[in-house]
Amino acid sequence: METPLVSVCMTTYNHEPYIAEAIESVLAQQTSFGVELVVGEDCSTDRTAAICREYAAKYPDRIRLVTSPENVGWRANYRRTFEACRGKYVAYLDGDDWWCDLRKLQMQADLMESDPGCGMCYTRASNYWQASDRTEPDHPDHYTDFGRLLCSLTIANCATLARRELIARYYDEVRPAEHPEWKTDDAPMWLWFSVRSRISYLPDITAVHRRLPDSVSHSTAYRKRIAFCDSLMDISLWFDARYGAGRNRFRILRRRSSVALWVLSWEGPVGEYVTRWRRDVAACPRLALCPEGPGLLVKKILFRRKKQHL
Helix, strand or coil: CCCCCEEEEEEECCCCCCHHHHHHHHHCCCCCCCEEEEEEECCCCCCHHHHHHHHHHHCCCCEEEECCCCCCCHHHHHHHHHHCCCCCEEEECCCCCEECCCCHHHHHHHHHHHCCCEEEEEEEEEEEECCCCEEEECCCCCCCCHHHHCCCCCCCHHHEEEEHHHHHHHHHHHCHHHCCCCCCCHHHHHHHHHHHCEEEEEEEEEEEEEECCCCCCCCCCHHHHHHHHHHHHHHHHHHHHHHCCCCCHHHHHHHHHHHHHHHHHHCCCHHHHHHHHHHHHHHCHHHHHCCHHHHHHHHHHHHHHHHHHC
């Protein structure tokens, strides 16, 4: 297998219903350069591994399978799959997502080949809500600068292409394995890219992110959703302290609090809302002056009374 220009880094675990669609969307890419697909299969308990082996056997010149006798966990699987990639550029695609534009890799690689200062390029993506069989475009606002990404990370993992050498530098400098409290590895990576290089954005919708009800980032359990959002903001606080001299701390804390309170204004008891609001204000007294705290509480109480009278 010749050294490809682009490696596709695909991690998968228990994705039996989806993995074939993800792999086929990579094989369908129309490019003028070599592309390899590196699949990190983490000892699934369903037929995911068998499906991956079938594809690797069918396309030995295009697909390489990374696995081990025992499950290593999502973070280690993410890292080892990247390290097996040989291309100048690396595109990420989880085993339950897929690409919907046949020219995704070509468009991104053309841009990055023409702009050596660009460390990462991303496009728009659609969200597919599995439970309701509904597809909709992601948020129309897309940011590339460090300050805005700290509070609104608009980058979908499945829509990215990055320079492999810079990803390797990220692992050496940030050492994400030393932060087990971080619930994702891609968010800190994109923040680091916005500090150490330049991020470019293409408005085309090239990828689809599958939203599963039991996933970490999109759980139907409201406390899990809040915990994931808190983790994202904790990552932002860490990066702001290290690379932004703490200038964005209040904005990040306000964003973390407002997201949690917004979720709690729809779900959970009033007491839980009040407890969270008090905790946030104790950590940052300036939040007591922000309107969302009392405003969302009033909405929650009024909505609760309305439901009781129905």
